[in-house]
């Protein structure tokens with residue numbers, strides 16, 4: 001029989017949702033969290049201010065029975081609004097069907113509601129309890145406002161995020177053997193305020209992208225009429241954060257590449273100088289668990305770069321998968337093992353797709369063949385729906401398709417699209433008869 005007491009470490013997005021699922025399975029759950037109660041202070045809950053939520057995230061909220069509470073926070077975004085350097089704008093729909101939206105959601109408000117829902121069903125959350133280390137005797141050492149203490153590591157669910165202290169205590173050692181690959185690009189968040197009437201200055205029905213080759217800006221709407229704008233660019237070198245130090249450099253850079261933004265943000269230079277620059281990276285581990293002592297979940301196990309907007313979504317998917325395995329076994333060691341087998345290949349796949357998507361968003365969309373391939377992939381999806389679903393749609397709209405399958409099929413589909421468009425400039429010049437043959441030869445029905 002499994003011990004009916006569970007400890008979760010970290011009350012971020014993954015830990016708080018997981019605590020709800022475990023409490024619903026009648027576990028007595030205690031969560032320990034480094035921060036003070038985020039409902040009582042106004043700072044950001046962590047990194048980005050808002051997040052894009054898609055099928056796997058929504059499925060997890062439904063699975064936990066809390067979607068109705070969260071739904072009012074969700075702001076639908078139909079596509080990417082591209083802002084080119086010459087001032088042209090173009091809306092590229094994400095999908096082709098009416099239900100194919102992704103949603104912008106405030107990280108802070110989402111985290112508040114998850115914590116509220118957890119406490120309502122009896123989860124105990126201890127704020128300002130910080131993991132300091134994991135020792136050789138297999139204890140987790142904590143610092144808290146009541147002093148330091150130890151917790152024996154037994155069936156611990158570890159959700160302490162991308163900078164996980166639990167994971168890092170295994171740097172260079174088995175079985176976790178973590179690896180952190182820092183991207184040579186960083187990010188900075190800025191705010192496009194609402195206009196004088198409290199309305200959005202850009203359409204709020206889209207995720208805005210200003211692609212500029214080696215760097216880009218993106219903006220997601222917030223419920224109060226403002227947008228969170230994020231600049232992603234190299235950390236060093238030409239056109240890098242390193243070269244944007246003084247007010248003059250910042251002003252000149254925005255005048256050259258993003259002149260429309262200068263009009264939208266009156267205090268841009270001030271914001272740029274004050275807001276921190278964040279690093280981005282991919283975390284991989286050889287293993288995610290140590291026997292039945294602990295399991296790493298969410299960002300702690302597999303943080304990724306944010307360009308497919310799937311970090312939270314995949315962390316929520318982890319919660320669903322773990323919740324579905326828990327009843328199958330009598331020991332946590334077996335549960336942790338099956339979880340790792342099920343989710344590791346999916347984490348590897350979405351991490352690779354997230355890195356790919358950075359190149360697509362900042363550069364790929366500028367390729368004239370990009371729009372043609374997109375148009376062709378929608379047409380193939382319409383005509384051969386069981387064979388061909390665009391990779392982006394598989395990841396964002398199809399909860400039932402695991403990331404590993406989206407990745408494998410996506411690679412095959414990429415070759416098919418390249419082959420069919422190699423000598424074509426528009427959809428009518430594609431040899432469409434050969435398309436069906438190639439698709440049915442290369443892909444199995446889903």
Ligand SMILES: Cc1cc2nc3c(=O)[nH]c(=O)nc-3n(C[C@H](O)[C@H](O)[C@H](O)COP(=O)(O)OP(=O)(O)OC[C@H]3O[C@@H](n4cnc5c(N)ncnc54)[C@H](O)[C@@H]3O)c2cc1C
Nearest residue numbers: 010012013014034052131160161298299306309311312313
């Ligand atoms: C710029 C940016 C944009 C992003 N955009 C998206 C997006 O659009 N869509 C998407 O799906 N994902 C996005 N993500 C990823 C998403 O933020 C993460 O995947 C998600 O927050 C993971 O949840 P988590 O609970 O694993 O980690 P976190 O949400 O980071 O939670 C970890 C928790 O552990 C606590 N903690 C940390 N250290 C300790 C300690 N020593 N002791 C105790 N507690 C501790 C932290 O305070 C925190 O509450 C983005 C990330 C970034 C950086």
